Amino acid sequence: MNDPTEGSVREEVRTWLADNWDPNLSLVDWRNKLADSGWGVPGWPKQWYGRDLHAVLASTVEEEFAAINAVGVARTGIRMLAAATILEHGTDVHKKKFLRRILTGEDTWCQLFSEPGSGSDLAGATTRADYDGEKWIINGQKVWTTSAHHADYGLLLARTDWDLPKHQGLTYFILNMKQPGVDVHQLRQMNGHASFNQVFFTDAQIAPQYQVDEKGAGWKVAMTTLAHERRGAGGLGRANHDSGLTGPIYEEERKEIATVMEPYKWYPQRAGRVDLALPRARETGRIEDANVRQEIAKLLIMSKSAGWTAQRARAAQEQGMPQGPEGSLSKLAASNVARQASRVHTLISGADALLTGSDGAMDGVIAEILVSVPATSIAGGTDEIQRNIIAERVLGMEKEPRFDTGPFKDVPKNVT
Amino acid sequence: MQFTFTGEQHQFRDVVKRFLRDKSPATEVRRLMETDEGFDPVVWKQLSEELALPALPVPEIFGGAGFGFVELSIVMEEMGRSLLCAPYFSSAVLAVSAILNAGTENQKQSLLPQIASGSIRATLAMTESNGRWDASAVELVAQVEKDHFVLRGEKSFVVDGHTADLLIVVARLEGSEGDNGISFCSVDGDAPGIEKTLLRTMDPTRKLARLDFNGVRAQPLGEPGAGFHALNKTLDQAAIALSNEMVGGAQFLMDSAIEYSKIRVQFGRVIGSFQAIKHKCADMLIQLELAKSAAYYAAAAVDAGDSCLPALASMAKSAASDAYMQIAAECIQIHGGIGFTWDQDTHLWFKRAKSSEVFLGDPAYHRELVMQRWEEGI
Numbered sequence: 001m002n003d004p005t006e007g008s009v010r011e012e013v014r015t016w017l018a019d020n021w022d023p024n025l026s027l028v029d030w031r032n033k034l035a036d037s038g039w040g041v042p043g044w045p046k047q048w049y050g051r052d053l054h055a056v057l058a059s060t061v062e063e064e065f066a067a068i069n070a071v072g073v074a075r076t077g078i079r080m081l082a083a084a085t086i087l088e089h090g091t092d093v094h095k096k097k098f099l100r101r102i103l104t105g106e107d108t109w110c111q112l113f114s115e116p117g118s119g120s121d122l123a124g125a126t127t128r129a130d131y132d133g134e135k136w137i138i139n140g141q142k143v144w145t146t147s148a149h150h151a152d153y154g155l156l157l158a159r160t161d162w163d164l165p166k167h168q169g170l171t172y173f174i175l176n177m178k179q180p181g182v183d184v185h186q187l188r189q190m191n192g193h194a195s196f197n198q199v200f201f202t203d204a205q206i207a208p209q210y211q212v213d214e215k216g217a218g219w220k221v222a223m224t225t226l227a228h229e230r231r232g233a234g235g236l237g238r239a240n241h242d243s244g245l246t247g248p249i250y251e252e253e254r255k256e257i258a259t260v261m262e263p264y265k266w267y268p269q270r271a272g273r274v275d276l277a278l279p280r281a282r283e284t285g286r287i288e289d290a291n292v293r294q295e296i297a298k299l300l301i302m303s304k305s306a307g308w309t310a311q312r313a314r315a316a317q318e319q320g321m322p323q324g325p326e327g328s329l330s331k332l333a334a335s336n337v338a339r340q341a342s343r344v345h346t347l348i349s350g351a352d353a354l355l356t357g358s359d360g361a362m363d364g365v366i367a368e369i370l371v372s373v374p375a376t377s378i379a380g381g382t383d384e385i386q387r388n389i390i391a392e393r394v395l396g397m398e399k400e401p402r403f404d405t406g407p408f409k410d411v412p413k414n415v416t
Numbered sequence: 417m418q419f420t421f422t423g424e425q426h427q428f429r430d431v432v433k434r435f436l437r438d439k440s441p442a443t444e445v446r447r448l449m450e451t452d453e454g455f456d457p458v459v460w461k462q463l464s465e466e467l468a469l470p471a472l473p474v475p476e477i478f479g480g481a482g483f484g485f486v487e488l489s490i491v492m493e494e495m496g497r498s499l500l501c502a503p504y505f506s507s508a509v510l511a512v513s514a515i516l517n518a519g520t521e522n523q524k525q526s527l528l529p530q531i532a533s534g535s536i537r538a539t540l541a542m543t544e545s546n547g548r549w550d551a552s553a554v555e556l557v558a559q560v561e562k563d564h565f566v567l568r569g570e571k572s573f574v575v576d577g578h579t580a581d582l583l584i585v586v587a588r589l590e591g592s593e594g595d596n597g598i599s600f601c602s603v604d605g606d607a608p609g610i611e612k613t614l615l616r617t618m619d620p621t622r623k624l625a626r627l628d629f630n631g632v633r634a635q636p637l638g639e640p641g642a643g644f645h646a647l648n649k650t651l652d653q654a655a656i657a658l659s660n661e662m663v664g665g666a667q668f669l670m671d672s673a674i675e676y677s678k679i680r681v682q683f684g685r686v687i688g689s690f691q692a693i694k695h696k697c698a699d700m701l702i703q704l705e706l707a708k709s710a711a712y713y714a715a716a717a718v719d720a721g722d723s724c725l726p727a728l729a730s731m732a733k734s735a736a737s738d739a740y741m742q743i744a745a746e747c748i749q750i751h752g753g754i755g756f757t758w759d760q761d762t763h764l765w766f767k768r769a770k771s772s773e774v775f776l777g778d779p780a781y782h783r784e785l786v787m788q789r790w791e792e793g794i
Binding site for chain 1: 418419420674677685688689691694697698705706708709710713731734784787790
């Protein structure tokens with residue numbers, strides 16, 4: 001058989017869509033068709049709901065879906081990170097049990113990595129998993145867990161060996177969230193939203209077959225999850241705009257997106273809302289101020305250049321160069337953009353920056369920017385960690401001396 | 417828009433890079449910067465004849481090689497990296513752009529082939545001692561005689577103005593002001609009535625001259641009085657080329673700082689293992705990569721005939737100026753005391769960073785232009 005080309009793929013998917021796309025199907029029925037045919041995730045392996053297509057051809061498929069407004073597989077939230085991790089490290093049992101329901105949207109997922117005592121130092125996790133001869137028993141606490149309150153499953157990083165150095169004593173599990181030993185509490189943020197949760201485990205249980213990869217390989221597996229997160233495989237930015245289409249399948253999809261996206265509704269503000277700078281400056285007349293003009297120009301230049309840099313990285317990747325730590329570069333650039341945007345919005349707003357909610361500028365949107373931007377340089381790896389990654393992995397600089405290389409039980413930890 | 421270089425462009429870059437590594441080591445930069453001429457005629461001949469670099473931006477019908485602005489920018493980036501002392505920016509960028517933008521077909525036919533072959537070196541005399549880079553700042557007067565101009569006034573900050581064989585002069589018609597009356601003309605560098613003074617420049621690797629015109633006979637280039645748009649386009653293209661030169665220099669300095677941080681030991685460890693240094697380097701890389709993206713994008717936009725070019729040029733110039741200057745300062749800082757010495761090479765690039773930051777307008781000036789030039793959809 002010939003290798004697929006853009007033309008052949010386009011024709012094939014068009015024909016398939018013409019024969020199969022039916023907006024009157026239920027969301028799950030339609031997505032099961034997508035899973036069966038491989039057109040929902042064409043970049044995935046043939047054996048597991050995909051078609052082994054190269055990323056460029058996969059985007060051709062996406063274009064064809066978009067052209068006729070055909071609904072795709074579920075992509076929002078943590079599910080695609082779970083899927084990527086399972087595809088890379090999971091057993092056939094995992095793949096059979098979870099992948100299809102990830103794609104259909106029947107299950108939602110959360111990521112149980114960060115802990116109160118281990119933020120940047122993720123490998124310092126102290127949530128423990130002890131094997132009682134039949135199953136793993138989980139005790140401890142996770143934090144910053146988006147969607148934990150409705151998630152069916154969690155990607156859990158837990159300590160299974162306290163005598164080994166910290167990176168070697170971790171194991172990766174898939175945890176059923178709907179069980180008695182799991183308690184989820186909302187965590188309120190400085191911007192008033194409660195997008196995240198704290199998750200408490202008290203003798204929660206995991207059957208041995210839901211361990212992912214080897215015992216002690218948890219760090220390696222978690223790195224896979226995080227690498228996909230950093231390169232934007234998560235569905236956080238997707239499907240933000242409403243298609244405006246009516247019909248049962250669109251309503252269903254809209255509801256699904258609304259539920260999953262609820263915690264992220266302030267995320268555009270977190271990124272600084274560069275799009276509002278010029279309109280606000282014009283509307284308030286601050287566009288006349290020389291200093292304001294300078295700061296807006298800095299913002300626009302930084303933001304545009306960051307966009308072009310991301311496009312350069314993508315283009316290089318399409319030419320077959322491996323994606324490396326450039327993700328850290330764009331994350332840090334995004335932090336810089338957000339902080340500059342916050343400065344600009346303050347400058348433009350003047351005294352109105354003192355007000356919030358319905359008293360504030362744009363019904364509180366500007367105030368929300370100012371109190372949300374600090375999250376950008378922390379979430380998903382702090383700016384400082386990104387700088388370390390860039391320095392060590394891109395620039396080849398030496399690592400800091402470490403004090404946490406011995407048995408984990410002897411490593412200094414936070415007082416709890 | 418293309419976001420990567422083609423295989424051929426990569427190969428071309430390698431050829432240029434190898435040539436410059438060979439011909440422009442820091443020892444040569446130091447030797448040439450102490451001379452009045454500021455370049456080595458032998459190297460100029462080689463880069464003209466062996467690599468045909470001055471021919472690059474000149475269309476084939478005018479005796480050039482007809483390459484794109486992207487290729488020109490690759491050359492500029494590599495020259496910036498190696499800090500080549502040669503009249504390339506003045507002749508192949510400033511003068512060629514001006515002639516292409518302002519001249520008639522016949523004028524291009526008569527002027528460009530010799531510049532393309534490198535047998536004559538040209539430059540653009542636009543700025544005056546008021547140090548401004550906009551058309552309205554031009555005061556030098558062109559008095560129109562039958563078929564020629566008579567020039568009276570002064571030009572300053574003219575790159576290689578003391579050695580150029582051909583001067584492309586921006587003048588204004590008598591009695592005109594603002595954007596009106598802008599006129600290009602060409603005149604031999606040694607024409608009677610031109611008084612040339614080599615200026616003492618902080619950056620000795622890029623020579624600047626003051627030129628006084630005391631009733632100098634010059635040939636109009638393009639339609640007298642209609643040069644405003646040609647001038648703006650020339651300045652935008654020059655800013656983009658210079659931006660690419662700047663990111664090349666910034667890359668050299670960043671590499672040198674990182675290399676040093678990996679061998680310099682203090683407190684029993686290489687200083688590159690301290691986060692204070694690592695984070696500086698990471699910030700340098702980000703600033704450099706963003707500036708490169710702006711410079712590359714703007715260069716590609718010239719070839720694409722992008723209508724947003726003016727804004728893109730100002731974005732690139734401002735980003736590259738800030739990045740180069742910041743990286744130059746940090747490079748000295750990372751080197752510590754030795755970075756402040758004459759014998760260590762950093763200051764050579766630092767000074768080029770400073771001269772490039774100001775030349776064609778400083779970052780604040782270009783940020784203001786970005787605001788004026790910004791349109792939806794950039």
